[in-house]
Amino acid sequence: MHDLNKLRLGKSPNEVSNIETRQEVYDAVLEITKQSSKKIAIISKDLEPLIYNQSDFLEALKNIALNGRRTQIRILVSDVEAIRNADHRLLDLSSKLPSFIELRKISPEYKNFNKAMLIADEIGYLYRGNANRYEGKINFNSPRECKNLLDKFDEMWETALIDKNLRRIHI
Numbered sequence: 620m621h622d623l624n625k626l627r628l629g630k631s632p633n634e635v636s637n638i639e640t641r642q643e644v645y646d647a648v649l650e651i652t653k654q655s656s657k658k659i660a661i662i663s664k665d666l667e668p669l670i671y672n673q674s675d676f677l678e679a680l681k682n683i684a685l686n687g688r689r690t691q692i693r694i695l696v697s698d699v700e701a702i703r704n705a706d707h708r709l710l711d712l713s714s715k716l717p718s719f720i721e722l723r724k725i726s727p728e729y730k731n732f733n734k735a736m737l738i739a740d741e742i743g744y745l746y747r748g749n750a751n752r753y754e755g756k757i758n759f760n761s762p763r764e765c766k767n768l769l770d771k772f773d774e775m776w777e778t779a780l781i782d783k784n785l786r787r788i789h790i
Contacts, residue, residue: 695724729778
């Protein structure tokens with residue numbers, strides 16, 4: 620895998636790098652999120668706590684959300700109960716910034732969808748063909764592949780369900 624610190628979202632060559640371990644997935648997710656400025660789209664069955672419930676990632680996501688009015692962070696999940704049971708801090712963050720961060724539950728018609736992805740600023744992505752495994756690929760500069768992934772994401776987003784369990788109410 621490339622040295623992630625040298626990859627630049629939208630500026631690095633259009634090259635695919637393979638990832639194989641949880642640490643590589645986390646490092647790639649963190650780096651691509653830190654470099655994003657406007658849009659993040661994530662599909663994760665249960666918002667994998669060892670990746671998406673880490674302070675550095677949550678801080679990077681918060682920075683994107685506070686970056687401006689055009690910010691859009693959309694997240695699709697399927698296992699809402701696991702997310703609630705994990706006391707996922709992303710739920711707190713989304714409830715504090717609901718105009719910028721939206722979570723939805725994948726609709727039943729996609730119940731067999733078992734892939735994981737993160738798309739940043741419509742130009743960089745992390746993709747895992749099997750959400751149960753860490754093997755996957757990243758590319759920090761592939762608008763064409765991001766368009767293909769976003770087309771699938773948008774198709775799923777349109778049928779996704781708003782689930783009250785993905786919101787936390789602060790009193």
